[in-house]
Amino acid sequence: MGLYERKGFATAKSVRSVLSGTCRMLARRDLLPSNPVRDVGRLEQGRRKPPRALTVDEALRFLALLDGSEYARRNELPDIMRFLLGTGARIGEALALKWEDVDLDANAVRIDWTVSRIRGAGLVREAVKTETSERTLRLPDWTVEMLRKRKRDAAPGDLVFPNTRGRLRDVGNTGKMLRKVRGDDFAWVKSHTARRTVATLLDDQGLTARAIADQLGHARPSMTQDVYMGRRIVGEARSPLDGMFGQASVPEDDGDAA
Numbered sequence: 001m002g003l004y005e006r007k008g009f010a011t012a013k014s015v016r017s018v019l020s021g022t023c024r025m026l027a028r029r030d031l032l033p034s035n036p037v038r039d040v041g042r043l044e045q046g047r048r049k050p051p052r053a054l055t056v057d058e059a060l061r062f063l064a065l066l067d068g069s070e071y072a073r074r075n076e077l078p079d080i081m082r083f084l085l086g087t088g089a090r091i092g093e094a095l096a097l098k099w100e101d102v103d104l105d106a107n108a109v110r111i112d113w114t115v116s117r118i119r120g121a122g123l124v125r126e127a128v129k130t131e132t133s134e135r136t137l138r139l140p141d142w143t144v145e146m147l148r149k150r151k152r153d154a155a156p157g158d159l160v161f162p163n164t165r166g167r168l169r170d171v172g173n174t175g176k177m178l179r180k181v182r183g184d185d186f187a188w189v190k191s192h193t194a195r196r197t198v199a200t201l202l203d204d205q206g207l208t209a210r211a212i213a214d215q216l217g218h219a220r221p222s223m224t225q226d227v228y229m230g231r232r233i234v235g236e237a238r239s240p241l242d243g244m245f246g247q248a249s250v251p252e253d254d255g256d257a258a
Helices: 003-007 009-028 058-065 072-074 075-085 090-096 141-153 171-181 191-202 207-217 223-230
Strands: 109-113 113-118 122-127 135-138
Touching: 058 075, 058 191, 072 075, 072 171, 075 090, 075 122, 075 141, 075 191, 109 113, 113 171, 122 191, 135 207, 141 207
Parallel strands: none
Antiparallel strands: 109 135, 113 122
């Protein structure tokens, strides 16, 4: 599998540009007879595949795959994916969560922060970029169940999903861990797939574009919707995702997950 297939058009184009510049400089210095990259055909960007979401059955099978992987359990991927599927949060938002942001009795979570890597400072917890990204979400019961168990069993600390040292997790490293265990059947699944899945399921349930945008923390769907629909806690009584993954409960610890 080539670079294009593995990393995509943008990365392949950037690499080609760097190689061409290097070869052009070497050719000018008579270290190469010519620029070989120039003789290679142009990269053509194929038609983009539409974003894909997990079906309910696929989501359950993917969670079962993670639950069955010692590597995934050790790196807490099942819990992270359950949270993403229960909220539609961005991976950085999930990894920035502190217990003070979670109200398990009210089935609610406040999204105000994200994890970013800052040059010279490393990983930091910083405020989300826009007001629309700040939101309070209702949690489905099966996500609350996971969080209660997690809070009971977790080492002391304020982060909900810390790394093994109790510090902020790296978004990129978490993605690499997921790719390592997702298998051939789910090779297309990324953390962001959970957001698409939540959006698709809510749309299938008949929720408005405004409600779905509020759930995901997107910019307003349109000025008309923003003017005529007020912002509110999403799913005031219950999470709209409550019935989606009824079999997604956290499996009982069998003692060999460490």
